[in-house]
Amino acid sequence: MHEWDTDTRVDATGDGRFTAHLTDRWGSAGDRPNGGYLVAFCLRALGEVLPHPDPLVVGAHYLRPGVVGPARVDTELVRAGRRLSTGEARLSCGDREVLRVVASYADLGAATGPTAVPGQAPDLPPPGECVDVYGGLRLPGVTVADRVDLRGPEPHGWARGRPSGAARAEFWIRFADGRPADTASLATLVDTAAPAVLELGVTDSATVELTVHVRARPASDWLAARVATRHLADGYHEEDVELWDTTGRLVAQSRQLAVSAGR
Amino acid sequence: MHEWDTDTRVDATGDGRFTAHLTDRWGSAGDRPNGGYLVAFCLRALGEVLPHPDPLVVGAHYLRPGVVGPARVDTELVRAGRRLSTGEARLSCGDREVLRVVASYADLGAATGPTAVPGQAPDLPPPGECVDVYGGLRLPGVTVADRVDLRGPEPHGWARGRPSGAARAEFWIRFADGRPADTASLATLVDTAAPAVLELGVTDSATVELTVHVRARPASDWLAARVATRHLADGYHEEDVELWDTTGRLVAQSRQLAVSAGR
Numbered sequence: 038m039h040e041w042d043t044d045t046r047v048d049a050t051g052d053g054r055f056t057a058h059l060t061d062r063w064g065s066a067g068d069r070p071n072g073g074y075l076v077a078f079c080l081r082a083l084g085e086v087l088p089h090p091d092p093l094v095v096g097a098h099y100l101r102p103g104v105v106g107p108a109r110v111d112t113e114l115v116r117a118g119r120r121l122s123t124g125e126a127r128l129s130c131g132d133r134e135v136l137r138v139v140a141s142y143a144d145l146g147a148a149t150g151p152t153a154v155p156g157q158a159p160d161l162p163p164p165g166e167c168v169d170v171y172g173g174l175r176l177p178g179v180t181v182a183d184r185v186d187l188r189g190p191e192p193h194g195w196a197r198g199r200p201s202g203a204a205r206a207e208f209w210i211r212f213a214d215g216r217p218a219d220t221a222s223l224a225t226l227v228d229t230a231a232p233a234v235l236e237l238g239v240t241d242s243a244t245v246e247l248t249v250h251v252r253a254r255p256a257s258d259w260l261a262a263r264v265a266t267r268h269l270a271d272g273y274h275e276e277d278v279e280l281w282d283t284t285g286r287l288v289a290q291s292r293q294l295a296v297s298a299g300r
Numbered sequence: 301m302h303e304w305d306t307d308t309r310v311d312a313t314g315d316g317r318f319t320a321h322l323t324d325r326w327g328s329a330g331d332r333p334n335g336g337y338l339v340a341f342c343l344r345a346l347g348e349v350l351p352h353p354d355p356l357v358v359g360a361h362y363l364r365p366g367v368v369g370p371a372r373v374d375t376e377l378v379r380a381g382r383r384l385s386t387g388e389a390r391l392s393c394g395d396r397e398v399l400r401v402v403a404s405y406a407d408l409g410a411a412t413g414p415t416a417v418p419g420q421a422p423d424l425p426p427p428g429e430c431v432d433v434y435g436g437l438r439l440p441g442v443t444v445a446d447r448v449d450l451r452g453p454e455p456h457g458w459a460r461g462r463p464s465g466a467a468r469a470e471f472w473i474r475f476a477d478g479r480p481a482d483t484a485s486l487a488t489l490v491d492t493a494a495p496a497v498l499e500l501g502v503t504d505s506a507t508v509e510l511t512v513h514v515r516a517r518p519a520s521d522w523l524a525a526r527v528a529t530r531h532l533a534d535g536y537h538e539e540d541v542e543l544w545d546t547t548g549r550l551v552a553q554s555r556q557l558a559v560s561a562g563r
Contacts, residue, residue, distance in 0.1 A: 093508070093536070093557070094361075094508055094509040094557045096359035096361065096402065096509060096511065098357075098359065098378075098386055098402045098404060100378065100379045100386055101379070115361075115363065115397065115400060116363045116364070116397070120559075121508065123361055123363055123400075125400070134378070134379070137378060137386075137388070137402055139359065139361050139400055139402060141361060141508055141509065145534075148533075148534035148535060148536065149534055149535065150534050150535015150536070150559065150560055150561055150562045151500070151502050151532060151535060151560055151562040152532060152533050152534060153467075153500050153532045154530075154531050154532065154533060155466075155467075155530055155531075156530040156531050203418075204416075204418075237414070237416050239414050245356065245357055245384065245404055246357040246359060246404065246511070248359065248509070248511045248555065250536075250538060250555075250557045252531065252533055252536060253533065253534075267417075267418055267419040268417050268418075268419050268515065268550050268553065269414060269415060269416045269417065270411075270415050270417055270515055270516065270549075270550065271408075271411035271412055271413050271415060271516075272411060272412065272413015272414060273356070273411065273413070273513075273515060275513060275553060286533075287531050287533065290531065290538060292511065292513075292555055294356070294357045294513045296383075296413065297413055297414055298413055299413045299414035
């Protein structure tokens with residue numbers, strides 16, 4: 038068992054309900070459990086309820102900060118079709134819902150149809166020739182930084198106290214304990230790196246909504262990430278993430294809407 | 301009253317429930333009501349239930365084709381906060397749910413925070429100097445093509461029988477009857493143009509999920525659209541749409557996951 042599997046465990050109690058426990062090991066700024074960690078509980082529960090094996094598209098709406106401790110996931114099987122099935126999951130801490138997810142699942146191993154991929158994977162030196170993108174910097178409470186290895190050609194500008202002014206980055210990502218990447222965990226991986234807007238000198242970013250398209254089963258554990266924010270207006274901004282495996286295949290594409298107060 | 305307002309009317313029947321009627325005037329391929337038309341019913345209902353005026357982020361999960369005729373929208377107020385409120389809406393035809401929407405609303409007139417927009421609006425000749433992007437082509441059942449004016453420097457390649465091989469386009473969009481663009485109708489506008497993959501010679505595309513970020517209240521009725529699909533793999537593809545008003549402000553950004561059989 039790896040960290041992600043242990044720390045996102047859900048236990049069925051019948052009727053599509055599950056109990057869970059949010060750990061403090063995937064914390065982001067403000068000691069809040071990371072958004073990509075929270076969504077994992079919903080996907081693990083839906084994975085037991087829906088007949089198809091792979092999350093295909095996940096829409097996660099963040100309602101309140103998650104709270105470390107006991108939690109509950111309530112699921113609903115919305116529709117089970119031949120090619121796709123759709124479910125809803127609600128993660129609650131105490132009696133307060135913190136996250137609502139609607140997700141459609143498919144069998145990506147059986148997908149057939151036309152292919153044309155003009156997009157290109159990031160061109161990065163091998164992980165062994167890269168360095169920690171945080172340059173060893175660890176912010177208080179941001180324990181998620183110890184759960185993933187993020188390696189790039191050089192540390193991020195903001196981590197060296199010099200935001201680059203360009204909200205984009207390319208780097209390798211892998212679970213720190215070597216856990217294999219799979220379709221169930223990609224929605225966690227797309228949201229475990231620090232926000233791209235830090236390079237604009239903005240130091241806060243709260244996710245309102247995260248959508249993840251899972252495009253293929255990863256053929257490698259190291260994944261090449263491309264992260265960008267192009268439009269920051271009145272605090273609202275999108276953050277786009279692509280993850281590519283080492284065979285050059287896009288495995289996940291995500292976009293979140295987040296808000297910064299500009300503190 | 302304009303066409304969009306009349307054709308997406310919802311009538312409250314109490315307890316967050318609404319009745320509606322799906323017209324055949326916003327049809328897409330296969331005589332199915334267009335996805336951007338269907339989501340409008342959910343947003344009109346949520347607009348009456350949620351305390352904030354503007355849809356900020358909309359996640360729409362398409363479960364089954366909509367059916368022209370009487371319909372129902374059932375809403376739930378999920379959370380009403382100071383800055384944001386979130387609701388869920390389910391559109392049903394007969395007793396079958398066809399669309400589930402989770403959306404967060406805000407007051408975009410009161411948004412404050414840092415701004416940095418490296419993205420650029422499409423550079424297009426004025427609408428009066430552009431032509432119908434379909435070159436007058438109307439496909440059977442695709443009545444949505446008569447509800448919007450789409451104007452570009454030249455007709456799309458596929459509409460002339462010569463797909464360009466590049467799944468991207470820039471053009472003007474406006475409601476055909478001159479209805480002003482507003483935040484309520486942007487989620488319709490982002491999904492009323494023909495799919496970008498038609499330029500790849502793919503002739504079918506069914507939306508699984510559509511996410512819309514509404515970024516500002518439009519200051520013009522003509523909006524400049526940028527549409528692109530970068531990754532088509534095994535039939536699955538994303539379609540990204542940006543809409544910009546004539547002051548050069550991004551007003552909406554959308555992404556959908558769609559699937560083509562490659563017929």
